[in-house]
Amino acid sequence: MRPARSHPRTATLAAALGSALLLTLATAAPAAGDRAPAAAPTAAEATADPPPGTPVAVNGQLEVCGTRLCNEHGNPVQLRGMSSHGTQWYAQCLTDGSLDALAGDWKADVLRVSTYVQEGGYETNPRHFTDLANSLIQQATDRGMYVIVDWHMLDPGDPMVNLDHARRFFTDIARSNQGKNNILYEIANEPNEVSWSRIKSYAEQIIPVIRGVDADAPVLVGTRGWSSLGVSDGSDESEVVADPVDASNIMYTFHFYAATHGDAYLSALSRAADRIPVFVTEFGTQNSAGEGADDFARSRRYLDLMAAKKIGWVNWNFSDDHRSGAVFTPGTCAADGPWTGTASLKPAGAWIRDHLRTPDDFPVH
Template sequence: MKPPRNWLRPLGGVGTVAAAALLIGLTAAPSAPAAPAPAERPATSAAATVYEAENATVSQGAVESNHRGYTGSGFVNYTNTTGSSVEWTVNAAKAGSASLAIRFANGTSANRPMNITVNGATVAANRAFPGTGAWTTWTTASLTAELKAGANTVKATATTANGGPNVDSLTADTEGAPPGGGGTPVGVNGQLTVCGTKLCNQYGKPIQLRGMSTHGIQWYPQCVTGGSLDALANDWNADVVRISMYIQEGGYETNPRKFTDLVHTMIEQATARGMYAIVDWHMLSPGDPNHNLARAKTFFTEIAQRHANKTNLLYEIANEPSGVSWARVKSYAEQLIPVIRQHDADTPILVGTRAWSSLGVSDGADETEIVNNPVNASNIMYTFHFYAASHHDEYFNTLSRAADKLPIFVTEFGTQTYTGDGGNDFAMAQRYLDLMASKKISWTSWNYSDDSRSGAVFKPGTCNSNGPWTGTSSLKPAGVWIRDRIRTADSFPTR
């Protein structure tokens, strides 16, 4: 069995022996209360037209049909050369903004970027077309562009010697894009910023993001594939995915290049699906984030340099500080944040709080230590983690108070005990979700994997079997419960 996540630590004054007794005394999970009926993301309008790639003008490519899952009579396999392209003619009844979606598959692990031009003008330079996990796994890359009335040319041109991905079709919605440029979370909300105690979208309106955290990508990369991310974006309707990169425990420190590249790839995959991505510097043991400060500076410098122009990122710079004072955590943040800001002035930064991101509660403190001595930086939020079967009123009340004074993002929670295992307390978890909805506190739940414990959403073996990712047949009870709550309709105000 792969190494488990190291959850066995004291929380809220509960030591290891007492924690074991708590686990033994758990009763069977109560029935999950019903979630509101799911509402899918906006479907394409009646004006959406599918233009098959095999009917387009192809330069340095071939029409093939040897990988299942395509639509029409085939797809275009780009020649592995810079400049290979597919060009469609798109008709628009009137001039205006249109949503464009290119359906593609990339069975390699390498990004195959392309320039997207409309009527000869570049609308997306080096647009990412990352690996989808298999040549039979198809997904879409969406963007918006201005079309003129009548015939328009839309061209996708490979910009590297690897050529482009396999391209199946272009869907053009000529009735115009929704406010913000597309129906995805990023398309609607754009660049996020912290305004007061809230996370706000490009229109300055407070929003709540909801999604999932991966497990440690050193153990469960097979759970983060094109297919699983397609399901997270389109079946679960998630707004955000947290990319959990451990530093120790077989993670970043063992091979910085490997894990940095893996994070790059996962960022591109989230971007292609219109989801926000939290880059989680998952320091856990040792609990003093200053132990990894030099590594963090190296890592976040590269991430910020490469992805500064993206509008869908958040940086979580210290997962769960423990065994240290708030002053030490604050000092770490104030040394690292300026390094990031040299390259990326806009991305919100999430700062872990003392005592396993409990706002200090697990060490007998509370939010006042941060309120009275906040990090000296702007566009930041503070993180809070909870596990519903372990963390009851003291934690709940602290979160409620803190959210009125501090910008809070719950980057990790579960319906079980703090070990990520045991019975589910769905009733307490629902109390937390209701509170977070009322105060627009964004959240990601732990964890999107097939770990053997009850907190992992997929049944064991799902990831090695490549799904099925959609629906509920592969989900544990906690997976069914959290999927239902992510799928309910978003409220993203634009005016």
């Protein structure tokens, strides 16, 4: 979705890595003592009941029903929450305090755990980043939140390049979290410069890997043109509608950045949601680089549409990166907060937090 973009996760990385802690996290192969991830969850942890009243306690195992995501009672649900930044850079923003705030103060339903493949991520140290993802999955589980396991492939944009890595990662994650009912698997973050037929072929090879271990979890499939349903490549949702992935219990992902992606994108999302199951696994109120001024008016149009059609959404991103799309002001994570309230939030952070806390605030037009 970013054809003219130096990606916000990397464009000015040096500026984001302003502290010794961040420099340690950004190394290609972290030493054993660098934020040692927790061990894989035990069977008791994996099957423990979620805290009463939390999203998972209320809704249980999710399943795609028609064009919607439904809870264990068959009722459509709209998950809303936050995405982490790349865990190779900003794992220090995901602490007990920040995740307590996300679940309790922000009232988020879902945490998207973004494991980059390249850019100093998974391929440099598969065990480390798998363990880190498992640790974060467990922390979200302990708080009764859903988790989107984001395989954050981006450059190269052809998911087939990372097919073997993906097989290993999803096998390991699914095995480590057997018994959990709160996981959704996002198998390709933003395919780009690649055809829908090739993305579809990738999905039809990876989905059976997950289903071989976890038969029930919904799987989220990236779409062409940086998960724009093809709009950024001059196409639209019709190619997915005409040639869907041969699998059940799946949804297709859509990403937008409100200051860049206008009516053509909004219309494609609206049309697609009436034909295929769609989940907005990443969006920002800024431009397509995740920076610049916030367009809250257009963002509100998107949120109104998603509320009306029960399209789940996840905002980018839960970190203190210097760009306007990161919700916390720089230095918040190194200082370990404050995490609750709005004192540490940028304008986008305060806006997103407010809308997460007030789910009934959206008029249906």
